[in-house]
Amino acid sequence: MPQKKPSILCVASECFPLIKTGGLADVVGALPLALTQLGVDVTVFLPGFPSVLSGLEKARTLIKLKTFPAPNSRLIKGITQSGLKIIALDAPDLFNFNGNPYQTASGEDRPDNAYKFALFSKTAAELAAGQYGKTKFDVIHAHDWQAGLTSTYLKIIGDRRVKSIFTIHNLAFQGVFPKTILSEIKIPQTFMTSDGLEYWDKVSFLKGGVSFSDRITTVSPTYALEIQSDSDGMGFGGLLRARGNVLSGILNGIDTDVWNPATDPEITASFSAKDFSQKAKNKAALQKKLGLRVAPKAPLFSVVSRLTTQKGLDLLANQVDQITDLGGQLVLLGSGDTAIEAKFKQAALQNPKEISVTIGYDEPFAHQIQASSDAMFIPSRFEPCGLTQLCAMRYGTVPIVGRVGGLSDTIIDANPMALASNVATGLQFSPINTHMLAATINRSFELYSQAKVWKSLVQNCLNQDVSWDRSAQLYLDLYTSVL
Ligand code: ADP
Numbered sequence: 001m002p003q004k005k006p007s008i009l010c011v012a013s014e015c016f017p018l019i020k021t022g023g024l025a026d027v028v029g030a031l032p033l034a035l036t037q038l039g040v041d042v043t044v045f046l047p048g049f050p051s052v053l054s055g056l057e058k059a060r061t062l063i064k065l066k067t068f069p070a071p072n073s074r075l076i077k078g079i080t081q082s083g084l085k086i087i088a089l090d091a092p093d094l095f096n097f098n099g100n101p102y103q104t105a106s107g108e109d110r111p112d113n114a115y116k117f118a119l120f121s122k123t124a125a126e127l128a129a130g131q132y133g134k135t136k137f138d139v140i141h142a143h144d145w146q147a148g149l150t151s152t153y154l155k156i157i158g159d160r161r162v163k164s165i166f167t168i169h170n171l172a173f174q175g176v177f178p179k180t181i182l183s184e185i186k187i188p189q190t191f192m193t194s195d196g197l198e199y200w201d202k203v204s205f206l207k208g209g210v211s212f213s214d215r216i217t218t219v220s221p222t223y224a225l226e227i228q229s230d231s232d233g234m235g236f237g238g239l240l241r242a243r244g245n246v247l248s249g250i251l252n253g254i255d256t257d258v259w260n261p262a263t264d265p266e267i268t269a270s271f272s273a274k275d276f277s278q279k280a281k282n283k284a285a286l287q288k289k290l291g292l293r294v295a296p297k298a299p300l301f302s303v304v305s306r307l308t309t310q311k312g313l314d315l316l317a318n319q320v321d322q323i324t325d326l327g328g329q330l331v332l333l334g335s336g337d338t339a340i341e342a343k344f345k346q347a348a349l350q351n352p353k354e355i356s357v358t359i360g361y362d363e364p365f366a367h368q369i370q371a372s373s374d375a376m377f378i379p380s381r382f383e384p385c386g387l388t389q390l391c392a393m394r395y396g397t398v399p400i401v402g403r404v405g406g407l408s409d410t411i412i413d414a415n416p417m418a419l420a421s422n423v424a425t426g427l428q429f430s431p432i433n434t435h436m437l438a439a440t441i442n443r444s445f446e447l448y449s450q451a452k453v454w455k456s457l458v459q460n461c462l463n464q465d466v467s468w469d470r471s472a473q474l475y476l477d478l479y480t481s482v483l
Helices: 023-037 050-055 113-128 150-157 205-212 221-226 237-242 279-289 313-317 320-325 338-350 363-372 388-394 405-410 416-420 434-449 451-463 469-482
Strands: 007-011 041-047 057-064 074-079 085-090 139-143 163-168 176-178 202-204 215-218 247-249 300-307 329-336 355-359 375-378 398-402 427-429
Touching: 007 023, 007 113, 023 041, 023 139, 023 469, 041 113, 050 085, 085 113, 113 139, 113 150, 113 205, 139 150, 139 469, 150 163, 150 205, 163 205, 163 469, 202 205, 205 237, 215 221, 215 469, 221 247, 221 405, 279 300, 279 363, 300 313, 300 338, 300 363, 313 338, 313 434, 320 329, 320 338, 320 434, 329 338, 329 363, 338 355, 363 388, 375 388, 388 398, 388 405, 388 451, 398 405, 398 434, 398 451, 427 434, 434 451
Parallel strands: 007 041, 007 139, 041 085, 139 163, 163 215, 215 247, 300 329, 300 375, 329 355, 375 398, 398 427
Antiparallel strands: 057 074, 074 085, 176 202
């Protein structure tokens, strides 16, 4: 008899296209769809931000939450345009605001982050345990600190039927709050232990996920190893080593329908792995649109990223002259640290024909940049998985990356051996410093000047399978293994 596939409640604060600040949204928007293709019953549980509620189709009230601490709260059920099942926690006092979900416009953490994401996680646990009518789930798959307390609440509820999986997308975001929050969020003081939620006399929501979940995953095998070390464990190394027997790394994929150069409505000319001769038209169109010198032979480098030191973009900001001195151009889209933003803006002001800098977040423009550029920088100091290099490869744009985390797992460096066997897909460098970045920029110009070699790099990128197919099966195996 065929085995019944488990029902999964995927709990996260972001899901593309309803709400997105970064890669987490891409994963939560795409992995459940890939799992659905494998016959798994997945529902995504989200905070009821305005864009989430307005983006739902066939929305209906599942239940009114009469005892919920915020008035007029409900669970709303609906689907996304692509058919993904969603349950949203519509709690207007907590989630009825626009803009970044975690920070105010001035970049401060929102003061009620702990309270609202704790209640969000608590509701998810109660929902999975069947406390809201007939709906219940076999597995909670929680993502990042915002959903980190779900397994803690499952423990408090005492429901051992529901299994819990916790995925760390970035160990740098730990959800650390004063311990006084515990009474407000209905967690007994007994959880304030070194093998519980306690973190340097505070409470970490991420630690809740690590301490109490049945399985822990992160988004690449190399990052899974890195975070168990004291040097890269960001204070969690010891705990993650102790839980090493239930920790694994599963690489992210991307939604290859959303990111498809053959059908992408945002780009000037379509192309594919079979024929990418039209990619050059996108390059020319972008150069023209941005007021850059229209130069088919000048290598066009790009950045689409948060502008932070994690992403190594402070290093790149110092190398812009090197790129233009060698005859290249740079197009950048991103926002983040004001000092990094200022440096890039200054460079663009001084050299507007060769450098274009757009500070902001713009999904269609990100697609255009991916379709148009020759190479993309992701010089990260650490990178759990990274999605931009996967999008880049899908669009035949050669990634230039730091050899860390998921970047080392997804890119094959164009060293002489890899070139000889025609498997290279990008350029890697290590250690992550100015000297090595400068050397790698030089190396990219050398490779670009050899048209045949560069073409084979582009072809190899386009040939990569960056879809969720393989990894979705690995998650399904994991779900099955915990049940
Ligand atoms: P992060 O650490 O920011 O999550 P990832 O590489 O995992 O990095 O995912 C970043 C995602 O956000 C990618 O889909 C990328 O295209 C997108 N992105 C980043 N910055 C911008 C921006 N300024 N405008 C549009 N999309 C962006």
